[in-house]
Amino acid sequence: MKISIGDVVLPGDYCEEISQVAEKSKVIIGPGLRKEVDRVYITKPGVLKKRNPGTFWVDSYQKRYVPSRGENVIGVVVQKAGDIFRVEIGGSITAALSYLSFEGATKKNRPEVQVGDVVYAKMLVASKDMEPELVCVDSHGKKGRLGVLSDGFVFKCSLNLIRKILNPNCPLLETLKNEWPFEVAAGMNGRIWIKANSMRETIAVGNAILGAEYLNDEEIRSMCNNIAAILAGHVS
């Protein structure tokens, strides 16, 4: 069966369309695709997607995180080992976070990070043969929004859900932000940190985010209104 863009694909399938495009111009193949001799094979089950001019990838459902450079992730500090903190980010191994990579940190002025703290950090090194490395500052040495997240609650979800809520077109956070105040940090590794004024409101944010996974834009809006009504006590 011939495979075209938008089809459901399975590992082992190959796509001739990519090879044809590649003859004329440069092609970028993303996750789930692999070049083997003269064909492009699919390595993940999912939906084949394309972005013009020549970027192809497979959109698959996944929970396991594979580190990639430049992504913002949420991790838990599991160990203090000399100069670095080991941070569990849900990948195959823990990531390293140097104590000098915090804003204003010097050898004498160490940041206050305890084992068990949740950090929001940027992936600096993500090579497949090396330990991933995180930083909590940008290139100007400013922390921006990165750093230790205190209080609140952290939960796990699928990587697809993270991409969905971070999509600028997604109405979820747009709708929720008008209902009640809260803070949220979404890590590309499938972790979300949320904090609101009360416990109930925090749970409500988590509920809305997890509930949005398989809903379309219209359903998400109605669900947000529903949750807001429950929170306000209109629905018993």
Add this chain to the structure above:
Amino acid sequence: MKEVFLSNCEKSFIQKIISEGHRLDGRNYNDSRKLSITFGSGYGSCIVSLGETRILAQVSCEVVQPKQIRPNEGILYINVEISPMAAPQFEANRQTDLTVYLNRLLEKCYKDSKCIDLESLCIVVEEKVWSLRVDIKVLNHDGNLIECASIATLASLAHFKRPDVTRSGENVIIHTLAEKDPIPTVLYHYPVCSTFAIFSNNILISDPSFIEESVCTSNSEEGNINGGLLVVGMNQYKELCLLNLSGAAIYNTNIAHRATLSAADKCKTIVDLIKKTIIDDDNLRQKRAKINFGDIITSNHLQSLSRKDLSICLKNFDVKEQMLQNDTADVMDVEISMEPSKYDVVQSLPQTAELKAKKGASSWIEISSESEEED
């Protein structure tokens, strides 16, 4: 086994909401997650799911020599396996403390409570007895493995039937299922374990999820003694068969009493459910209906997309109600824009199906093929 790391904020959040009278998934303290029991094609195999926790149990039997001290009794053997499929922190083919703990608890609950008539498993005294082996495999770990495993063990044992035997002189003939109807296992009573997580030494939470379990046991490790897991095994006559406390010591005398009271009602409903599903299953089998795990896997697959229960949920949030509203809305949309499917699902080999292009139902395919021929 790799350790599961809990962040401080998760711990404090869970403790806070529980002390405020809420739970993360919107349940009340005494509510259990949804329990479902499904039987496989053979006798004595079942999958039990308790919320997202899922366990497969399989009973098998063989003829062995009895133990010297008990020459007229059969043997019951329970084996628990936890693979990386259950949760990523487990290693394959490695005994962990958790497997040993589960194994011992189930043995206590089913062997030591003498719920099975082992003497009926005897064929020839001192020579041949039936040995029943229960294999428990954890398919998914989302807390409360003990309760789920005990329900799976009980359901599979109650469902299991061993082949009939006849003795003619020295010979023992084991009949196949086709020759003679198999014999069900005799159970005197039906013990079921239920788990309670103890928070701040006076709050009892039934059917704890994975995160609640870890928060409650991690408390006690840090010397901050106020949490623990209490396992209560009880049968349908409200007789206590097993009591196990892991984690901290309880100094509130009230707790064990409250737990047993709450477990009594719970065990009764669970045993009733097990009996009812076995009777239903028997009726289906007599009608020669096909029963296998294939059904639940496909139906659960669809349900998992609509996500009936969320791990974080408000108390009054009703996913189903909302889904229903959406469903009705969807149905109307679908009816307008629905076009006949191009494919038929056809049964080919047993337990498989294949997609075949419908003939005539869709004109689109034929036209396109004609146009190709013209080219």
